[in-house]
Amino acid sequence: MKFILKILLTALAVVVLATFLPGVTLTNGYTSAIIVALVLGILRVTVKPLLIFFTLPATIVTLGLFLLVINAVIILLADYFVAGFAVSGFWIALLFSLLLSLFQSILYSLLKEKKEK
Template sequence: MKLILRILLTAIAVVVLAEFLPGITLTEGYKSAIIVAIVLGILRVTVKPLLIFFTLPATIVTLGLFLLVINAVIILLAGYFVDGFTVSGFWTALLFSLLLSIFQSILYSFLKESKEK
């Protein structure tokens, strides 16, 4: 149940960001946003660890800032795989990934269960 809520919250964040960022377009609205959320989840689980492993020296030298580049590449890959979602360039993908991470952390904080009994 929590996974479905996370996908829906990510889709909401994608729709909001696509409305405000000029280089991001969603042609099919919420349907594309849900597909983007699912594809981003799959790419983050499968491709991102491989990219982190192969770019570990660059990540260490830049003190972790290269992870922002990896996140932008994941967004660009999602734009490549999803037909209704387009990203105009690398810098737009970088800004989108930063803002998406911020929105996700805010929205996911509402899903935290209280541990008090």
């Protein structure tokens, strides 16, 4: 149940960001946003660990800032795989990934349950 809520919250964040960012477009609306959320989840689980492993020296030298580039590459890969989602360039993908991470952390904090002592 929590997985479905996270996908829907990510889709909501994608719709909001596509509305406000000039270089990001969604042609089919909410269905494309849900597909983008699913594809991003799959890419983050499969491709991102491989990219982190192969770019570990660059990540260490840049003190972890290269992970931002990896997130932008994941967004560009999602753009490639989803027909109704378009990102105009690398810098827009970088900004989109930063804002998406910010929105996800805010929205996911709403899902956290209060721990009782």
